[in-house]
Every structure is written in C-alpha cells, then in structure tokens.
Amino acid sequence: MNLLRHTVPAQLPEERIKNFDEVSLGFTPELALAESERCLNCKNAPCMTGCPVGVHIPEFISHVRTGDLDGAAEVLLRDNNLPAVCGRVCPQGNQCEKLCVRREKLGGSVAIGALERYVADHAKAKGITVSKKEKTEAKVAVVGTGPASLSCAADLAKAGVGVVMFEALHKPGGVLVYGIPEFRLPKSVVAEEIAKLTDMGVEIRTNIVVGKTVFLDELLAEYDAVFVGTGAGLPSFLHIKGENLSGVASANEFLTRVNLMKAYKKDAVTPVQRGRNVVVVGAGNVAMDAARTARRLGAEVTLVYRRSRAEMPARAEEIEHAEEEGIRFELLTNPVEILGENGSVTGMRCIRMELGAPDASGRRRPIPVEGSEFAISCDEVIVALGTTPNPIIKRSFPALETTPKGTIAADEEGRTSVARLYTGGDAMTGAATVILAMGAGKRSAHAMIEELKKAGKIR
Template sequence: MAKPNKMLKFTQTERDMPEKRAANERRDDFLEIYGDYVEAKAEEQASRCSQCGVPFCQNHCPLENNIPDWLKLTAEGRVKEAWEVSSATNNMPEICGRICPQDRLCEGSCVIEQSGHGTVTIGSVERYLTDTAWEEEWIEPIKPLRERAGSVGIIGAGPAGLAAAEQLRLQGWQVTVYDRHDRAGGLLIYGIPNFKLEKKIVQRRTKRLEEGGIEFVMNCDVGVDITFDKLREKHQAVLIATGVYKARDLECPGSGAEGVSAALPFLINSNKRGLGDEVVGETAEGRNVVVIGGGDTAMDCVRTAVRQGAKSVTCLYRRDHANMPGSRRETANAQEEGVSFEWLAAPKSIHDEGGNASAVRADRMRLGQKDASGRQSPEAIEGAEFDVEADLVIKALGFSPEDMKVMSEELTTTRWGTVRVNPLSFETNLPGVYAAGDIVRGASLVVWAIREGRDAAEHMHKYLRELERAETKVAAE
C-alpha cells in the first residue's frame, strides 16, 4: 500500500512562524525574540514545501543547501536524517537559521511564496533541526580519519575563518586560528546582538572546534603582535579571513562632534556587557538616538538602542522603504519595538551645543535617475530640510577593508582595498596564501562568508596535499 504524501500541504496549511514575543516585552531585554518549533509544528510547516522540480530556494542560497530534501525528511519525522543533510553543506545551520535574511534569499524565492500562499518557513525549520541535534547530542567532536603534519594558519575567527578551520581539520591538518579579539566568533560574537543570536549558540560551536584539535590564539593582531612573514614561516598555508571593520564615515559638517559614534564600537560594547565584561563607554539610555543607514547593521543599532532605554530612536535612510538593503523582517521588528523611520532623508549637518551633538539636520530626498547599479539615485529636494533631536548619532553606513599593507606590502589588493584572489581557487598573489569572506567580497552576509571559507579550504587542502606528495617523493629519493 502506497504511503500517503506528506508534502504539498501549502493549500491546506497556513504559514506559521514560531511564536514571537510581544514588542513591549522584548524591548526590555536582549533575549532572542522568536520561540522554537516543537516537532509536530516543524513537521507541519516543512510539509508545506511543494518539492518543485527546479528548487529556487536552493538556487538562491549561497551555500546551495539541499533545502527540499531536508524539508521532506522533516515532514516525515526523520529529524536526524534531515539534520545530517542540512549540516552536510553548512557549518553553522542553526546560526544561519537565526540571522540569514531569508526574505531576500531562500524564502524570498520560494515558489509558493510567489503564488501567494506564503513561503515555507525555511529558516525556522533549519534552526529547529540543529538545535535538536545539539539537544540530542548528535553533534560530535571533530575526529579526522588521519592526522597530517601540514600546518595551516587562519587569520580571523569570524564565520569564514571558522568554516575553513573546521573543513581543514576534518581532513586532518593542524589548524591554528589567530584573532585580535579575546573571544572567537568575530561579528557573530561582537557585532550581532543577542536578541538575534544568543552568544551561547556561537560559543558551543567554537568549543567544538577547540575540542576537535583546532588551536585558537586570541588577542593576537597579525601585523602588530606577530608579523605576517613569521606566520608564513610557521605554516605551510595561510588563510586571510579578517573581515572588514573600517567604518565608512559621515561626510557632513559637525560629524566630529561628541556623541557621534560608529556603529561597530556601539554594538561591540553592548555585546561585551551582555557577556559580562565591564565596559567603560556610552550607552543609549535616556538619550535621543539617530541612526543613519538602512542595512542590517542599522537595524541592529536601533533595536539595541531601544533595549538600552533610549528616550527616542529614529532611523534616517536616504532611499525609500522598498529600496532598503536590510531585511524586511528586521525593519518590521524595529517598527514594532517603537523605532521611528524617516525614509528619503539624508543627513546634511550635525548641530552641536558646546561640542556635543544636539540634532541632525536632514534633507528630504526624492529618487531620480538610475545609477550604474540600476538603483535610483537619491536627490535632495531644495528647501525641504528638517531637524531631528539627537544627542547620540550612530553611523551605520557600511564597512570598508582596513589597510592590508600593514599586514604585507607584497599582498595585491583591489581598488576597493579588498584582497585580490583567483576567483576559482581563492589564492592570492602569494603562494600558499588564500583569502575568503568579506575581505575578498566586501561587507556581505554571514552565509557568504561560510560558503567562501568552505571553498577556500577545499583548495587549500589540494595545495597542502601537493606539498605533502612532493615531500614524500623527496624523502623516498
């Protein structure tokens, strides 16, 4: 007797996200805002997948995750198998399930979303699978089939570096990760707020890597505490996965006033407080906060300011809502939590009283002709200025690479300051030196960093195997 089809239930079953805490409750703490699926609900929501012949969700996932397969397995109650398929292409599924902008990637391209039935809740099912795997202790320490003598140095303990470290360690290579911060995780630890990603989720990942034989050297700024040349002497291959941390500046009169801050220091200090560190620095408590920018970092800043007890929080963005680069879901969450948005508004100057910021004067904008990227260029409307009270102004205008020449004068960079690599192998102009993640592609998504870390590791493994064969051949002679 044929088994009943568990899939294609999207016409019978409504889309149902995990329960979200009420805005008036969640704005007072830094806990994650979404609850967890129970097994029956995960099965129900996974069964809405149409199992289409061309899986657009998979095609629009940077990791090319086998989404239809693990949705089908989840719907059939085969949770461990579903997790195994999910984790085969992703080193951090539960992290991507929490912070990926699914509305712009897999869920945004879901066929049933396009037909008006509401997308499959891919991210929430992905999170459920790996959280369950941790609870059931299915996730084991890394155990290479054989140990190899070759040594790899990875600069940067963010998602690209961690993904590459895991892949190389699985092959048996001796891996050391260097990072300037005191904890591994990069922006996963210090950039992304707890209400999106609780730090214990990241820490259990890095603990697993340590237990699997990966060495972490923290508080080590390569180029300052140890030279890049020394690192190359110590290791047969090196991966640069430093990310991009240099804040793009605000170019308007008054931008140097006290109370004007870059986004990353604001977020880092907040996350350090959440981790129990004593931090001397400003918070948003009792202040009128204006955040300038429209990406996910801007949303992290406005929502953090709310939780720190700001008097008011306003986001200025020079284009309209439809053209915001950040996640629609995050923007909606910010609006629910009381953030005011001034669309089509760009800062013209910062007013100050006695050297301290007091207000942002902004131009009203309109969208004009399309630029080279195909986006409409914002233009100021003459005579349409307005002021927003602000004694804390946060610049969330994106990030640029730091000067890579500090690390090595020989390293070739692009005109944007990113590291130039062979796009197929991720190798730089220096033999045995590779680069991946934001330091190659510019500020981007965590999921892209994981993808490039994995791809770079694959080519580094081939390079190290060639060195290993050459050494074996010389020894035999």
C-alpha cells in the same frame, strides 16, 4: 495541508524592548512539522541554487517531515558548518526562500531558515556532529575567527588538517559575537558552534593582531598555507559638519561595546552613552541592530535613510521587528549637519530626498529636494553606513595585492597574489553576509586541500 506559511513565534514587542533575550522563539515541534509539510520537494530544488554553501534543502526538510530529526541534522551539517547561526541571521528572503516555488502564489515560501534553526538546535541539544578524517601532518593558519574563517577551519579540520586560528580580539566569532546583538543571535549559540571546532582539534589563539604582533610572512614560513578572513571592520562616516561632537558613534563601536563588553549592564567597565533621543543613520542590518539596541537601552529612536523602504538593505524580518519595537523611520531623508552645543550633540539637520534614475548599484539615485531642510532633536547619533577592510594586513604585508576598494584581490577560490595565501569573506568582498563569507571560507578550504594533496601532505 496549510497553504499559508507558518509564523515563527516571537517575544511580544512591549516585553522584548525591555530585555536582550532572543526575539524569535523558533518553531515548536508541531509548527516545524506543519511547515515541513508545505515543502513540495521539487526535483530541481531551485531553493538550493540560492544557498551559497549548497545545503540540500528539500532533503533535510523531508527528514523533518518524517520525524527523523537526526537524519535532518546529518544532511544539514554535511554542507553547513554553522547552521544554528545561519538559521537565525541568513538573509533567506533574498536567497533560498526567494527561489521557493511557493513564494508568489502558494501561500509564501517555505520557512527554510526557521526549519534550519529548528534542526540545528536539535543537533546541538543531541550533540550530533560531523565525522572527521584521521589527523594528517598538514597544518594551516587561519587569521580571524568570523564565519569565513570558522567555515574554512571546519572543512580543513574535517579533512584531518591541523588548524591554528589567530584572533585579534579576546573572544572568537567575529561579527557574530561583537556585531550582531544577543537578541538576534545568542552568544551561547555561537560559543557552541565554536566548541564543535575546538572539539575537532582546532586551536584558537586570541588577543593576536596579525600584522602587529605576528606577521603573515612568519605564518607562511611556519604553516603549509594561510587563510586571511579578517573581515571589514573599519567604519565609514558621513563626513559632515558636527561629526566629531561628543555623542556621535559608529554603529560598530556602539554594538561592540554593548555586545562584547556587555556595556548595557550597570557595572560595565566600558559603558556606552545612553541617549534619550537617538538618531541612527543607515538602513542595513547594522543600522537595525544599532537602533533596536539603543531602544533596549531606553531611547526613543529615529532611523534616517536617504532612499525609500523598498531599497532598505536589512533583512525584512529585522525591519518589521524594528517597526514593531517603535523605531521611527524617516525615509527619503539625508543628514546635512549634526548640531551641537558645548561640544555635545543636540540635533541633526536633514534634507528630504526624492528618487531619480538608477545609479551604478542599480538602485534609484536619491536627489535632495531643494528647500526641504528640517531638524530632528537628539542627544546621540549612531552612524551605520557600511564598513571597509582594516588596512593593517595590507600595510604590514605589501606583497599582498589589494583592490582600489581596499579589499584583498583574489580569484574565486580565494587565491591571492601570494602563493599559499588565501582569503575570503568581507576581507575579499567588502561588507556582505554571513553565508557568503562561509561559502568563501569553504571554497578556499577545498582549494587548499587539493594543493595539500598534490604536495603529498594529505591523502
């Protein structure tokens, strides 16, 4: 048995920067089998405790090992409603794989994410789906179609609940379609996961902004319960001089235009500016996605981050891929001013930082180094500093309690201050991860199912 973790094949950096095709090619059957043989099938399964949706990891991997991919798919689909998505974008390095006993001394954690993707793609190819109970008279409205809402809708539909989803944009999927680029998460993968839902009878109504065209009190009057999974789509900015210059964009706007409106195509209706020298501010997944997208649009890209590499919040694989693609990292650096001429960006004045004592987040606080200012020449700046929930929901429905951060206040199972109204995902936690959003959607679905049982709407 190979002690070392197997590497997932990927497109070569010099080729992939010229296209938007998926970078990671996934395991071959031989690699998947070899990697599955590295799993020690631990009795206490520490990896499982790191999975917010409780996937039975050793169990599905043991099916891969015996060549029973249908069995592996059934185990996976029992707990995870979007495995082809999670296998591609979950931060496994901080979750299941972090707890794998092989991590430190036994050749590296088992590549759980890559195996999940392998099995999920097999399930898709073979059309393996989960069974669903008979339709009941219960009906639930789900607002938003991101991973929190999709996961909630799937578990409700499996229990026989009638589900109608309301989405503000013209395509369902939330950040999975408008944020995460095609080269990390092909939109066909998301579309297939969503098709599984509609096949289960879930109705999706797009182009409906709840709080503007339909209101929560109307939904509460029509449905037995409502789940709000509206995410955190409002971008934060630097609030420095020059931020209003032409050529400055939020990563959200930039990525949405490229992903959803296909702005990278020559005949795009809403083209994005194609900077030649682009500076991206931030170091999370969003920053990596913006930087790598700008690179594919032909730019030289510099990423500016005020802390060091150890604190970069993006998935390790995305950081490595960005570096391989020629993204330059200016670490321990903070923007001070965006420079411009005739209303357009010409550069960015920055200052070097050093790390002091840990702050409230537990990470070492960056402190400016006096006299260390310098300028970077650029014609476009993309700001990826995080997002907060859009206030439309709160403003249109004041009875709903929110926290000082603007997130919807709720308990562990997503119960809000309003009876029969649940929430979960980024709308409740602030910007987080796909799998945490899915876990929240699942918990709310189960709480709603219990309530619906008590009310005699389902058995």
